[in-house]
Amino acid sequence: MAKILVVDDEADLEMLVKQKFRRKIRENTYEFIFARNGEEALLKIQEHPDLDIILSDINMPVMDGLTLLSRLPEANSLLKAIMVSAYGDMQNIRTAMNRGAFDFVCKPVDFDDLDLTMEKTIIHVKQLQDTIIAIKENNILKMYVDSNVLNFMTNKEFESSLLKNELLDATVMFIDVCGFTAITEQIPANEVVALLNGIFDKIVKEIIAQGGHVDKFMGDAVMAVFRGEYHLDRAIDVALAVKEQISNVEVALDGDKTYKPQISIGINSGEMVSGNIGSASLRRLDYTVIGDAVNVAQRLQTVAKAGQIIITEEVYIKTKESFKCVPNGEFTLKNKAKPVNTYEVME
DSSP states (O other): OEEEEEEOOOTTHHHHHHHHTHHHHHTTSEEEEEESSHHHHHHHHHHOTTOOEEEEOSSOSSSOHHHHHHHHHHHOTTOEEEEEESOOSHHHHHHHHHTTOSEEEESSOOHHHHHHHHHHHHHHHHHHHHHHHHHHHHHHHHHHSOHHHHHHHTSTTTGGGTTOEEEEEEEEEEEEEETHHHHTTTSOHHHHHHHHHHHHHHHHHHHHHTTOEEEEEETTEEEEEEOSTTHHHHHHHHHHHHHHHHHTOOEEOSTTOEEOOEEEEEEEEEEEEEEEEEETTTTEEEEEEESHHHHHHHHHHHHOOTTOEEEEHHHHHHHTTTSOEEEEEEEOOTTOSSOEEEEEEOO
């Protein structure tokens, strides 16, 4: 339904409009609101923020139509006005258009022509409204979806390549906030969320600063992926920076208790598959990376103690010239036939 404000001081116009558009009113295509002058129209705009278009006369008492036009942007910037007036000389038409009128219809009114003009204006307004909604939705989407995913979605072949994937060499990092589950039993839920978001904020800033992207949040853990040149070095730099950042955090709880968060980190590098995982038919997809290298990184995090950054021996060999690491022993990781030799990154 299009909601239309008619502004005219002629007493019989309201009845005439209702007669001429009775079918569209019955079919809920149009809904009309009426005002007698520009000042009353501004009040109606406040009362009905969902108005789509205005049909306004020019010559009216209290506030004329041209003055109303100049006030519309501050009242409702999306509203478009069609001027309907007997004063159809070029000067009035030019003044109206310069003040933002969408169109001009001369009296006596040809209602068929007016209807076409209204339809054209309504379509334009609906497009503007859809654009505003799309911008808001896009801004919200950016809060939930990584830029790599958005870039993929804007690709012209996105719809036809929903389930296509690529093989790449990258680094995956899992960061877990240790002991957080126990804290949730001591403080209210809203404080739990605020505390966790504060910790995540520090972690994510470091990830983004080194060109990584957050693949997903998993409860009190973060999965991040690093691609491109020196992806392994950049991931380890993030891990060290995050560890230092978190070590400086101390949160006061109820009473005299405090909470000093610690993190455990697992990092692995290697070949993995990147793409949309899920059901295309149900439109439930997750843009992520999968593969043995990813699984190992997650398992390394589970064996890491609070404050540890754990890597495999293969990763250690690649990075031993850049980072100080110490042996951390062998572990039998889930779904791995042989024990995995691990190292802890110190600095």
